[in-house]
Amino acid sequence: MTTELPPSIYLSSCPNCGGEISSFRLAKGSVCSKCLKSEREFTSVFDLVSALKANGNLNRLKTFDEIGRRFRRVAEFFRNSLGFPPLGPQRSWVLRVLKGESFAIVAPPGLGKTTFGLIMAAYFASEEGAKSVIVFPTKTIVQQGVERLQLIAERTKVSFNLVHYHAGLSESQKEEALEALKNGSFDIFLTTTRFVTTNVELLRKVKHRFLFVDDVDAALKASKSARAILEIAGFTEDDIKDVKELLKQAKTDETVYDKIAELRKKRLSDKIVVFSSATITRGSFTVSSLMGFKPGGAVVYLRNVIDAYLRMPGSEDEADQLLLKLAKRLGDGILVFVPVDKGQKKGKQLAELLQDNGIPSEFIASENTRKIGAFANGELKALVGSAFHYGLLVRGLDIPWRVKYAIFYGIPKFKFRIGETPPPFLVSRILSVLATVKQDVELARLAGRVRRRL
Structure with a gap:
């Protein structure tokens, strides 16, 4: 059974000239007959723009002509960097950035969020001369980001001034990075959420076009870091206070949202801000209102991941042997998560057990680039760590090509002392x-x- 559209004429609805257009032409992704006599069906706005340009009738859709050219350049930049163009959701993220939109990405690990942010920063630096600031939750991921950008520069044969700052640098390296930041002598600046929080005054003065905040949940979990992110995006302390006051009036005065939108347009007119997250959070209403989007939202993806479970043996020795049996069978690329109530001592014991039985392993409790590097290059086959929401194994790794298996040594738990006030x-x-x-x-x-x- 086919459903036919009723013959209708829509006033002021032609996307190119703003005139009348029939329902049939709209359904074909086309424009009105005055703009284009052909009855051709279009599946891409860029094909439509090309057809209008060919007959000299390109009007309101002219902006898509420029976006189309830039998108092709970005796609080629992706291909040179990775060996293939932007895939799946990356295509829509690229288009939104090229249109100047600020938005949030909520997607599980492995879909290319961080890769997208790094390549867009490299593209802006090398092709459009625009500066970027990239914020990561940990120094480990900052270092990984630096290495990946260096590889992108090598593969694309472009050059850009890459500056980074994290706690693991020497004092002279830190001074050099701060000086470059103060002078604006950088194209891409990578740093941690901690640095942003403690250096807001400096970062507020830094001019940049593209701000990419990776793992935004970590940045927004504390009000101080959330405020810092808003300020480096371009908002002032007065803006944040004013919006909080306006939101109190929202129930009785809907015009407050128009005032907030005007403020947002003014502050973000020359910037693009992208928040990235692998999890779903409620987010701050002040952040949502100022940025015009929610940092987190419910997004469901189908993923090729097998979830399986085994009943935990009654004794700890039996549980240890079961872990060893699984690790031997799986072989390589293993993360072992230990519940927080079992403590670091148990984690170290499990790492030693695997190591002693021919599976190169290390327990990791803090940022240790040597251990992570050893796992990344294949020297270590397994890493053992705590199953904590903001733990290093949960949020501190960005090497999806190495992580094949996750084994939970028991059910992850929350732990707090009796009498303690939990968040x-x-x-x-x-x-x-x-x-x-x-x-x-x-x-x-x-x-x-x-x-x-x-």
Whole structure:
């Protein structure tokens, strides 16, 4: 059964001239008959632009002509960097950046979020002479980003001034990086969330076109770092205070959103801000309002990942032997996550167990580039660490080509002392888990009320 469109004429709806256009032409992705006599169907706006340009009738869609040219250059830059053009969602991210949009990416690891941010920064530096600032959660990922940008420069045969700053640098290297930042003598600057938080005054003065914040949840989990991110994006302390006051009036005065939109347009007119995250968070309403988007949102992807489980043996020795058996069978590219209640001592024991039985392994509790580098180049076959939400193995690695397997040595847990006041977001999660386990409707409602107040 086919569904035919009713014959309709839409006023002021031709995307090229703003005149009348029929429903049939709109359904074909075309423009009105005055702009293009052909009844051809278009599946790409760039093909439509080319046809209009050929007959001399390109009008409102002229901006897509320039975006199309730039997109082809970016696609070629991707191909030279990686061996293939932007794939899947990367294509839409590139187009949005080229249109000057600020937006958030919420997607699981391995879909190319960080690669996209790095290549766009390299493209802006080498092709358009624009500066970029990239913020990572840890010094380890900063170092990995530097190495990947150097590889991109080598493969594309372009040059750009790459500057980075993190706690692992020597004092002379830090001074050199700070001096370059103050003088603006850089094309791409990579740093950590911690540096941004403690150097807001300096970064506010740095002129840049592209700001890419990787793992934005880590940056926004504290109000101080969230404020710092907003300020380097271009907002002032007064802007943040004003928006908070305006939001209090939102229930009785809807025009406050127009005022916030005007402020956003003014501050972000010459910048593109992209937030990237692998998880879903509620986010700050102030950040959402100022930036015009939510840092996190529910996005579902189909992924080629097998989830499996085995019942935990009764004794610890049996559990250790089961882990060893699994690791021997899987062989390489293994991350072992140890519940926080078992402590680092247990993690070190498990790493030694694997090492002693022919599986090169290390326990990793803090940022150690040597151990991560050894895993990345294949010297180590397994890394053991804590199953903590902001732990290094959870958020501190960006080497998806090496990670093949994740083994959880028991169920991940939250840990806090009796009498300690846990963070509100943790209370919400605990209540949600309890409500699910106990099938308790009242607990679920309470968890919902806590989430709404965050």
